[in-house]
Amino acid sequence: MDFETLYREERPRALATLIRLLRDFDLAEDALQEAFTAAIERWPREGAPANPCAWLVSTARHKAIDRLRRAKNFAAKQAEIAYLSETASSSDPVDETFPDDLLRLIFTCCHPALAVEAQVALTLKTLCGLSVEEIARAFLVPPPTMAQRLVRAKGKIRDAGIPYEVPGSDRVAERLDGVLRVVYLVFNEGYAATSGDALVRRELCAEAIRLVRLLRSLLPRVSEVAGLLALLLLQDSRRSARLDAAGDLVTLEEQDRSLWDRAQIAEGEALAEEALRGGGAGFYALQAAIAALHAQARRADETDWPQIAALYALLLRLHPSPVVALNHAAAVAMGERLDRGLRLIEQIEAAGSLSGYHLLPAAKADILRRLGRRAEAAVAYRSALGLVTQDAERRYLERRLREVSAGG
Amino acid sequence: MKYLLLIYENEKDFFGLPEAEQGKIFEEYMTYTRNIKKSGNYIGGEALQPISDATTVRVKNGKTVTTDGPFAETREQLGGYYLVEAKDLDEAIKLAAGIPASRTGSIEVRPIMPTPPID
Numbered sequence: 001m002d003f004e005t006l007y008r009e010e011r012p013r014a015l016a017t018l019i020r021l022l023r024d025f026d027l028a029e030d031a032l033q034e035a036f037t038a039a040i041e042r043w044p045r046e047g048a049p050a051n052p053c054a055w056l057v058s059t060a061r062h063k064a065i066d067r068l069r070r071a072k073n074f075a076a077k078q079a080e081i082a083y084l085s086e087t088a089s090s091s092d093p094v095d096e097t098f099p100d101d102l103l104r105l106i107f108t109c110c111h112p113a114l115a116v117e118a119q120v121a122l123t124l125k126t127l128c129g130l131s132v133e134e135i136a137r138a139f140l141v142p143p144p145t146m147a148q149r150l151v152r153a154k155g156k157i158r159d160a161g162i163p164y165e166v167p168g169s170d171r172v173a174e175r176l177d178g179v180l181r182v183v184y185l186v187f188n189e190g191y192a193a194t195s196g197d198a199l200v201r202r203e204l205c206a207e208a209i210r211l212v213r214l215l216r217s218l219l220p221r222v223s224e225v226a227g228l229l230a231l232l233l234l235q236d237s238r239r240s241a242r243l244d245a246a247g248d249l250v251t252l253e254e255q256d257r258s259l260w261d262r263a264q265i266a267e268g269e270a271l272a273e274e275a276l277r278g279g280g281a282g283f284y285a286l287q288a289a290i291a292a293l294h295a296q297a298r299r300a301d302e303t304d305w306p307q308i309a310a311l312y313a314l315l316l317r318l319h320p321s322p323v324v325a326l327n328h329a330a331a332v333a334m335g336e337r338l339d340r341g342l343r344l345i346e347q348i349e350a351a352g353s354l355s356g357y358h359l360l361p362a363a364k365a366d367i368l369r370r371l372g373r374r375a376e377a378a379v380a381y382r383s384a385l386g387l388v389t390q391d392a393e394r395r396y397l398e399r400r401l402r403e404v405s406a407g408g
Numbered sequence: 409m410k411y412l413l414l415i416y417e418n419e420k421d422f423f424g425l426p427e428a429e430q431g432k433i434f435e436e437y438m439t440y441t442r443n444i445k446k447s448g449n450y451i452g453g454e455a456l457q458p459i460s461d462a463t464t465v466r467v468k469n470g471k472t473v474t475t476d477g478p479f480a481e482t483r484e485q486l487g488g489y490y491l492v493e494a495k496d497l498d499e500a501i502k503l504a505a506g507i508p509a510s511r512t513g514s515i516e517v518r519p520i521m522p523t524p525p526i527d
Contacts, residue, residue: 113497160519161409163496171498 003040006052011036012127012214014056016101018064020164021057025126025154027064035060054095103166103218110179111162118153119182120189125150127214128207138189138200176219180228180284183211187232191239192390205236223279230271230288234295237264248399249392253300265295286315305335322353326363333367342367358387362397365404374404410451410520411492411500416484417513419458436508444492449503453490484513491520 011032018028035056049055068080109122117139124130124138136146156162167175190204212229219225241259244250272292275285290311297303312328325348333341345364354360365380381401388394422430437455444450459478466473478485487509494500497517504515 111497113501159521160517161411161494161496161500163498165496165498167498 003036006039007036007129010053010056011129012105013097013102014053014060015126016105017053017057017097018060019105019126020098020101021061021096022064023164025157027067028060029126031060031064031067032056034063038063051095053097057096099218100166102214104164106179106215106218107166107175108157108162108164110175110182111157112175112178113160113162114153114156116182116185118149119178120185121146121149122153123182123211124186124204124207127211130203130207134200134203138204176222176224179215180212180224183208183215183228184232184284186211187235191235202239205232205239208232209236221278223275223277224282224284226271226278227275227282227285227288230268230275231284231291233264233268233271234288234291237261237268237295243392247392249396251396252294255300257298257300260295265292268292269295281314281318283315283319286311286318290315303334305331307335309335322348322351323357326354326360330363330366333370338367338371342371356387358384358389358393358397360384361387365397365400369400369404377404409494409496409500411494411497411503412518412520413490413492413500413504413507414486414516414518415488415490415507415509415513416516417487417509418483419485419487421512422487423458433508440506440508441490443506444490444503449492449494449499451491451493453488455488456486458487459485487513 014035015028015032018032019025022028022031038059039052039056043049105126106123109126110119114122121135121139124135125132130138132147132150133143136143139146141149166172186204187208190201190206190208209229209232212225212232216225216229237260238252238255239261241255241257242250250256268288269292272285272288275282276289279285290308293304293308293311309328309331312324312331316324316328326345329341329344329348331341332344342364345360345367348354349360349364361380361384365377365384368374368377368380378401381397381404385394385397385401388397422433425433441450441453462476462478464475464477464479466475490503490507492500492503494503497519500517500519504510504517507515509515
């Protein structure tokens with residue numbers, strides 16, 4: 001019996017049901033932990049039960065009742081114990097899980113009344129089973145700060161009456177956007193940042209992919225879920241090629257494409273296609289389609305830039321944002337004409353909404369470098385260096401600055 | 409659960425409106441109140457006079473100190489409230505989104521802290 005796999009696979013579902021039954025996040029988490037300990041002890045001896053999840057839920061529920069009985073304020077807990085004992089009267093582990101329980105848990109962790117960073121932390125803690133220390137390390141905050149954040153979030157769920165429900169059909173699309181955003185944030189935290197503990201960061205990307213796979217199993221017909229899964233698989237497929245031996249960032253153009261994960265690309269491409277067919281041009285589906293075009297190019301100079309620029313133009317029209325505008329400008333520069341891309345970047349600069357974002361001057365510098373306007377490129381690389389916060393990106397910009405500064 | 413829906417709005421914006429416009433908004437509030445009474449969510453609610461009529465009271469060293477005006481000068485001011493009964497935060501948010509000022513100002517949703525009855 002591989003308990004690690006079991007823990008991973010059964011924990012979210014068992015916890016989701018326990019939270020519904022016990023109406024208390026902390027009690028559910030502690031009781032489930034105890035049930036796992038009991039399983040490790042008993043299953044190798046007695047054999048694993050036919051339905052491990054039902055066994056865990058039933059055992060954890062009895063552990064929770066014991067815990068409440070042992071609690072100091074026993075009298076105050078009488079009503080709660082009576083309620084729990086009544087609903088737990090059968091000693092047979094009947095399967096009490098509902099597929100909806102997991103969706104309830106996901107929508108509750110990602111409730112918009114919680115701060116976004118609390119949504120992310122709560123999702124990693126309850127759905128992915130990461131420890132407070134692991135989450136704190138991933139987000140570069142001290143563990144007590146992260147613990148406090150989680151306590152506050154659980155407190156608000158309880159005291160403000162955040163429901164443990166799947167939202168009604170009038171709200172579900174809007175709320176699902178929030179859930180997908182949280183998953184995407186988890187992935188980006190692991191993917192974009194290269195500082196900190198590399199293992200924890202790898203884990204975050206894997207957890208995000210696991211989460212969106214879980215969502216897909218629960219909501220198989222929602223095309224944006226397929227789109228997000230496609231996007232994450234395609235981005236993650238380049239993982240081994242993104243950093244060189246020294247830990248420096250390797251741009252898409254310079255990556256060794258033989259290191260890309262072809263199986264993951266194939267799965268991502270199929271999902272991207274499904275997402276585009278099923279739901280039209282969703283935010284994630286379009287980005288997945290762009291990532292798929294990059295993945296299809298065997299060499300950098302075989303990249304279908306005109307098609308990528310066209311997809312970015314569509315993305316910009318349907319889901320406008322300054323960052324999408326910047327990506328569109330860069331794709332136009334690569335696919336059509338450098339000077340047209342430069343003009344678009346200058347328009348974004350003039351609008352001012354991306355001031356302070358290092359990738360704006362970095363993209364401008366890149367185009368100026370390709371145009372051979374080295375002095376102007378150096379100025380832009382310097383302003384990017386003034387804004388960049390990540391070490392690997394800083395080293396990349398410094399290398400480029402040296403290149404354009406060398407030999408006049 | 410009980411929730412207090414606090415209605416914040418820029419008073420100057422409201423009082424700067426022509427009288428007919430103000431009347432229309434009052435009518436909207438009356439319709440809204442009637443609706444949440446019918447649905448059983450309504451417990452209470454009032455509109456407040458503007459902050460120019462506010463007095464802030466503090467007791468310092470046993471002495472009552474009063475100052476003219478609100479507790480804090482902010483861009484939006486508390487203009488009124490509804491006390492409602494809702495089954496959870498999602499229902500309270502839905503009720504808050506129905507208040508006319510949610511389009512022009514903001515509604516703060518505060519759960520009421522359960523306290524033992526006092527007789």
